[in-house]
Amino acid sequence: MGKAVSKVREARLELYRNKGTIHAKAVEGRFNSARWAMVWLTQIVFYGACWLRWDTGEGARQAILFDIVHEKLYLFGLVLWPQDALLLAFLLILAATALFFATALAGRLFCGFACPQTVYTSIFVWIETKVEGDHLARLKLDQSPMSARKLAIKAAKHGIWALVAIWTAITFVGYFTPIRELLPSVVALQTGPWESFWLIFYASFTYVQAGLAREAVCQHMCPYSRFQGVMIDAATASVSYDRRRGEPRGALRHAGSTGDCIDCGICVQVCPTGIDIRDGLQYQCINCGLCVDGCNQVMDKLAAPRGLIRFASEHELAGMPKRGGSGKRQRLPGPRVLVYASLLLLFSVLSAWTLGQRSTLRVDVIRDRGLLSRETAEGRIENDYTLKLINMEEVPRRFRVEVAGLPGLRIEGGNEFGVGPGSIHTVPLVVSSPAGGAPAGARPIEFHTVALGDAGTERREKSRFILP
Numbered sequence: 129m130g131k132a133v134s135k136v137r138e139a140r141l142e143l144y145r146n147k148g149t150i151h152a153k154a155v156e157g158r159f160n161s162a163r164w165a166m167v168w169l170t171q172i173v174f175y176g177a178c179w180l181r182w183d184t185g186e187g188a189r190q191a192i193l194f195d196i197v198h199e200k201l202y203l204f205g206l207v208l209w210p211q212d213a214l215l216l217a218f219l220l221i222l223a224a225t226a227l228f229f230a231t232a233l234a235g236r237l238f239c240g241f242a243c244p245q246t247v248y249t250s251i252f253v254w255i256e257t258k259v260e261g262d263h264l265a266r267l268k269l270d271q272s273p274m275s276a277r278k279l280a281i282k283a284a285k286h287g288i289w290a291l292v293a294i295w296t297a298i299t300f301v302g303y304f305t306p307i308r309e310l311l312p313s314v315v316a317l318q319t320g321p322w323e324s325f326w327l328i329f330y331a332s333f334t335y336v337q338a339g340l341a342r343e344a345v346c347q348h349m350c351p352y353s354r355f356q357g358v359m360i361d362a363a364t365a366s367v368s369y370d371r372r373r374g375e376p377r378g379a380l381r382h383a384g385s386t387g388d389c390i391d392c393g394i395c396v397q398v399c400p401t402g403i404d405i406r407d408g409l410q411y412q413c414i415n416c417g418l419c420v421d422g423c424n425q426v427m428d429k430l431a432a433p434r435g436l437i438r439f440a441s442e443h444e445l446a447g448m449p450k451r452g453g454s455g456k457r458q459r460l461p462g463p464r465v466l467v468y469a470s471l472l473l474l475f476s477v478l479s480a481w482t483l484g485q486r487s488t489l490r491v492d493v494i495r496d497r498g499l500l501s502r503e504t505a506e507g508r509i510e511n512d513y514t515l516k517l518i519n520m521e522e523v524p525r526r527f528r529v530e531v532a533g534l535p536g537l538r539i540e541g542g543n544e545f546g547v548g549p550g551s552i553h554t555v556p557l558v559v560s561s562p563a564g565g566a567p568a569g570a571r572p573i574e575f576h577t578v579a580l581g582d583a584g585t586e587r588r589e590k591s592r593f594i595l596p
Contacts, residue, residue, distance in 0.1 A: 157421025235366030
């Protein structure tokens with residue numbers, strides 16, 4: 129009888145592992161609730177942020193916009209230019225370090241709760257559940273021969289998937305082309321070539337990845353799953369099966385004869401990647417915690433303690449005490465956690481300092497190399513320059529330019545210039561110096577540009593003055 133039950137149970141598990149698309153059993157619990165909270169949070173931000181407006185004083189614009197044409201990134205009141213590439217570099221370093229830090233603490237926590245693949249797969253599976261039914265109904269429908277009913281159900285599901293994918297693509301492109309301008313173009317089929325490409329590509333990508341590929345992305349395509357092992361150690365907490373408590377497995381729990389695992393297979397049935405966590409840590413595991421929720425429900429029914437499957441480190445599963453015989457703590461974070469935390473703090477401080485020191489005025493000085501110098505009738509030596517004044521504020525401003533470095537050096541003509549909001553103004557300048565005021569040759573000089581009404585905004589740029 130026991131062997132027959134074991135064979136039935138093994139056959140049930142194989143049904144979830146090897147029958148094409150994995151249809152995971154729905155489960156309730158705190159980890160499932162946390163996953164859906166992340167779905168709501170990320171998608172409210174993604175779908176909603178592109179509709180926010182920002183008043184600049186010169187008019188309203190989209191609050192978050194990657195304006196590739198004009199080479200600007202708008203983040204509410206902050207406008208970043210190509211000259212601010214260092215801030216972008218710090219942002220990418222912070223994101224990578226935060227990912228490594230989270231992995232060192234709790235394994236693939238990002239994959240299970242915040243990865244776009246996980247988020248959109250959850251959305252698409254929810255749609256599939258509403259259209260086709262629970263996991264058993266979906267399995268039965270997949271294995272049934274084609275019929276008018278099956279065709280209608282599948283067409284409805286794929287139609288809704290396509291609509292979600294299309295709206296996702298429109299939202300994505302809406303961060304690069306103002307979405308209030310993009311939508312009428314999409315409806316009228318008058319989008320530009322690059323917009324059309326990204327709308328088609330991103331919609332297709334979302335549809336295939338979240339609807340068709342699903343767990344195959346985590347199992348075979350994701351590079352992160354392949355190198356996560358180098359970012360964890362024995363102190364990293366990840367979803368684990370407590371083998372000391374659960375073994376030996378048995379269909380019925382008898383005091384002293386079997387462990388707490390009754391071999392029900394719920395942990396496999398709820399897993400979105402179709403693995404058996406009882407086989408140990410596997411690269412396909414995304415640490416979503418759904419097997420924890422499923423196992424806890426079973427333990428509650430058996431009046432057994434929760435936590436047979438839980439987030440635990442190798443140290444904890446091995447029964448390592450909190451303090452060793454020498455009084456030294458044994459469950460301290462691993463050294464890599466401390467390194468990642470230090471790097472995260474360091475780059476956060478550097479990013480904040482760089483942003484705080486960021487000037488909203490840029491000045492480029494270009495000396496005219498076609499004519500080295502010329503002498504005027506008044507006996508002065510003139511050099512020609514071109515100044516590019518970059519006003520990085522979204523309001524018009526005026527700037528005063530002064531020059532120093534040689535006796536009697538001055539700018540011929542006006543030295544105050546207006547620059548429009550968020551624009552570049554090219555200024556031709558003639559700088560003169562008395563003949564004989566300094567030895568001949570290329571002499572260093574300095575252009576000092578200051579914003580009128582804001583003495584704290586200034587730039588000093590060096591150049592050369594040629595004396596014959």
